[in-house]
Amino acid sequence: MNAPENIFLPDVQASLDERNIVIQKVGIKSVRHPVTLQTQTGTQPSVAMIDMTVMLPSNVKGTHMSRFLEVLQNHHEPLNLASVKTMMVNMLNRLEAEEGHLDLKMPLFLKKVAPVSGVESLLDYDLHIKAAFKDGGLKYTLQVQVPVTSLCPCSKKISEYGAHNQRSHIVIAAELTEDMAAEDLIKIAEQAASCELWGLLKRPDEKYVTERAYDNPKFVEDLVRDIAVALEQERKVIAYEVSSENFESIHNHSAYAWLSNDKRNRH
Template sequence: MNAPERLFLPDIQSQHDPRNMPINAVGIKGVRYPVVLAAAEAQMPTVATFSMTVGLAASAKGTHMSRFIELLEVQAAPLDLPRFTSLLLQMLERLDAASGTIEMRFPYFVRKTAPVSGVQSLLDLDACWRVSRARDGKMSTWMQVVVAATSLCPCSKEISAYGAHNQRSHITIEAELAAAMTIEELVAIAEQSASCEVYGLLKRPDEKYVTERAYDNPKFVEDLVRDVAIALERDLRVTNYAVEVENFESIHNHSAFARIERQDT
């Protein structure tokens, strides 16, 4: 069978656009792709959702969308934050762009050890990496985690003859990084600020421990968000941040919520 005849196909995207209107970000989003992470213990396969965009000059009609997927196809090495940053630079080179952003959201698993029995289990959380380069060449690196924890109400403990109501909390930390930081380190900041950590697997002695630990360490949603923010303020690797805490109340049909952010210009 003969090879098909080569045809000339015009490159519409590369044509000149007369409207003189630059585009801040154009690309693809919602792309699910398998990746391997260079995790703390070992390589971790996962499925990530990518958003990949570049800035488009006013004179260019369009960008080449297929090149984003091509970049993911040739990426083979396990990803850590430095390699993820390198992926951004490769994207900008492929698309001949001065600015752009790659965001990758993915499930991540940390290995937890129960506090008394010592049994181990995996606990899942949501994580995100986002790297950007502005037109002036300035780079920014953001990491986000959503961590489950326990909070116990100080008011309930104070006014009740026995017991106190508690709830599961979601602590969302989004941190701009000036130096290397692992997902586990950001997770530890969230967990250490809560009334108690949560675990994938607990035995009865562990249940006793976490119940009493939370009771001895009550936190309002305001306490929790402030303690996380203070820990981030003390970490010189973190330049800007946003912290959100949502307590899924056990005695109300609504959540309690708090947010603190620092955005230095």
């Protein structure tokens, strides 16, 4: 009997396809895998949901799905622009492809200090890294979803006392020319809000955040515009999308705003 490694197994995926149709994205989707994040305070372990795809030429029948997992299993560097670029290069080389996409979604936990009591706690944020390689260039986008508090300026203006507020989700997707920490984008979102959030608050902190939001009312339109102003000043950001969904406390629907800008359009 022949040893298993000596048995000829045909490579069906590499055979010729005569339909002459290019597939722009083919690969693996929704792979849950441990990763390491590069943060401003060091590295942090996380678990990501990952999509990895490449372009398949019109004359090739199929891609080699196992090779995507090989690339992922062999990647041990903390995630940032440089290491994601390395992963992209390794994937394209291993799959013998000219175009590819990487999509990684994971939670990021940051330690926060309550504004009055100083008590420490963790707050979770959604982090999304998107990379696309085409025509010899890499497009790298860092996206964060940031929970904040927003307080309605109209409600404050027309009411004798009080004003309705709500929790909001701000999403910033920034296309970068250089590496940028997720914390920097999170800070931009939190500074634009009526008030930021903390995981743990004592009574003096609750008083602070209530009064802070009341003194800093923001429409959903204000949120995205103020963030856009800040992103315009960031030289590492070449293009961006910003959205905010305010989960209304006096309605059974959300208020929503979205904007985008590509700084390259100025030239």
